[in-house]
Amino acid sequence: MPSKGSVAAVQDLSDDLELTQFGEEGEEFRNALRVERGEIEMSLILGRQTPMAAALLVTKTAPPWAAARYTTVGQLRKADFDVQHSPTRGNALHVSVFPPSDAQGLKEWDQAMASSFDQCFTCAEED
Known part of the structure; x- marks a missing residue:
């Protein structure tokens, strides 16, 4: 486990690994990306x-409205997305x-790409 304030080691991601x-x-x-915020990744x-x-x-909080949906690294890669483990100080699982x-x-993240991204996901879950 990395020490507080350090960043976790980057992991290679296998295609069968689930993502949330x-x-x-x-x-x-x-x-889709929020280009106005300078986003280049989801x-x-x-x-x-x-x-x-x-x-x-x-969010570092426990909101009652939390929801999640799921995919795998492989589903995203099949749709030609580039998937990389990118841990941060606040989130080693990023x-x-x-x-x-x-x-x-x-490539530009247009509506067709947004649709392709959505199609990679299965069931949404709410708390």
Whole structure:
């Protein structure tokens, strides 16, 4: 276990590894980058986490409206997303999902890509 304030070691992610996306009950899950905030990746959580565990990792609180949905590394890779473990000081389980790239760099995260991202997920769960 890394010491407090340090960042966990980056793990190679196998295709069968489950991932969790945190969301809010009654709201759509995020499926696109917030370009106005400078985002270049979507954030997921390593492993299958309960909605409450996901909320604690993301918001550091335990909101009653927590929700989560699930996918695997392999599902995202089949859709050409680049999936990387990217631990932070606050979240050793942080995973970055980047859009596919081509010779010009990262592709634009448009509505078709948002739909492709959504199709990678199965059941949503609420606490």
